[in-house]
Amino acid sequence: MPQGTPYDTIVIGLGGMGSAALWQLARRGQRVLGLERFDLGHAMGSSHGLNRIIRLAYFEHPDYVPLLRRAYELWRETEALAGEQLLFVTGSLDAGPEDGRIVQGSLAACRAHGLPHAALTAAEVNRRFPGYRLPEGHAAIHQPDGGFIASERAILAHATLAVAAGAEIHAREKVLAIEPAPGRVTVVTEHGRHEAGRVIVSAGAWMEDLIPGLRGRAVPERQVLGWFQPRQPALFTPAAFPVSNMETALGHFYQFPAWGIPGFKIGLYHHLREQGHADALSREPTARDEAVLREAVRAFFPAADGPTLRLAACLFTNTPDEHFVLDTLPGHPEVVVASPCSGHGYKFASVIGEALAELATTGTSRHDLSLFSYGRLAA
Numbered sequence: 001m002p003q004g005t006p007y008d009t010i011v012i013g014l015g016g017m018g019s020a021a022l023w024q025l026a027r028r029g030q031r032v033l034g035l036e037r038f039d040l041g042h043a044m045g046s047s048h049g050l051n052r053i054i055r056l057a058y059f060e061h062p063d064y065v066p067l068l069r070r071a072y073e074l075w076r077e078t079e080a081l082a083g084e085q086l087l088f089v090t091g092s093l094d095a096g097p098e099d100g101r102i103v104q105g106s107l108a109a110c111r112a113h114g115l116p117h118a119a120l121t122a123a124e125v126n127r128r129f130p131g132y133r134l135p136e137g138h139a140a141i142h143q144p145d146g147g148f149i150a151s152e153r154a155i156l157a158h159a160t161l162a163v164a165a166g167a168e169i170h171a172r173e174k175v176l177a178i179e180p181a182p183g184r185v186t187v188v189t190e191h192g193r194h195e196a197g198r199v200i201v202s203a204g205a206w207m208e209d210l211i212p213g214l215r216g217r218a219v220p221e222r223q224v225l226g227w228f229q230p231r232q233p234a235l236f237t238p239a240a241f242p243v244s245n246m247e248t249a250l251g252h253f254y255q256f257p258a259w260g261i262p263g264f265k266i267g268l269y270h271h272l273r274e275q276g277h278a279d280a281l282s283r284e285p286t287a288r289d290e291a292v293l294r295e296a297v298r299a300f301f302p303a304a305d306g307p308t309l310r311l312a313a314c315l316f317t318n319t320p321d322e323h324f325v326l327d328t329l330p331g332h333p334e335v336v337v338a339s340p341c342s343g344h345g346y347k348f349a350s351v352i353g354e355a356l357a358e359l360a361t362t363g364t365s366r367h368d369l370s371l372f373s374y375g376r377l378a379a
Contacts, residue, residue, distance in 0.1 A: 020353025026165035059105025074350035092146020096247025131235035205278035227263030229306035285311035316343035
């Protein structure tokens, strides 16, 4: 379509949420344009670093579980259409002090939604999954359906399916402004102006630049992931090592088995608590970043305490309550706001894409999105 031709919907930002929304719109026969300020499949945002955890036992809030069930269905559908595996099941562990937020929240979600699970002592975890060394007095909830999504590959799979269904993608085209009007939206970029009936803004850490009401409420934060070569590789294969969240005296860590590269992967939520504008936060890992992760490896995963293989920085974008924003913009139903996802959103990308497509085409969604209202942030 030549520039200036009206689109049904424009999607701004083609990371996890945007690429899934682009596909869901295109498959509905929409005339859709995807705009990405960097390369398609870039490493400047929130979804690179090979993979992201998916888990049903959701300690953050039980209301996420129905969305997760649909997310699993859509990930499997995307796999079938793309012809490649994207979802890998390893089981999941939510671990920490027995009375802590992670263990009790995970248990509550399992009970509320009838999820199969097992409550394990630290000794039972260490015996069953010897890559772990949980401290005495800790516990864990094991849920067999957890695992990880190949996030980088999944973004490209969604984009590829969208293009095959007729979507248009402009990478390396930065959006400068959104100009909503009744029944239509103009998106101003560094290359020109695009007109559409609706726009989905899924710009991640750059949300505050495009949605002024989110300034100070969609806060970018620097994260660093580390991969370490195990001293006992057999303990950290996907068959032997479940993905996990762990509440410890050193912080809240999350872990993956070795996959893609021969290293155990670990991250610390809210890492060094470095916040700022997305363009100002460094993507270059430092010795201090590595030391923070290495301390946890030595304490809780000593069999993985080998040479460093890789470090990578990514970004969280946090709301005050760490729940998502998935809603139309108050006073401007032409604008659908998608994100920030507060560091735990990628697993939902498949179902969020479906919900965003519904919001853009009908103004409502089959999914209960009340937890993610835009208006709550102004309360």
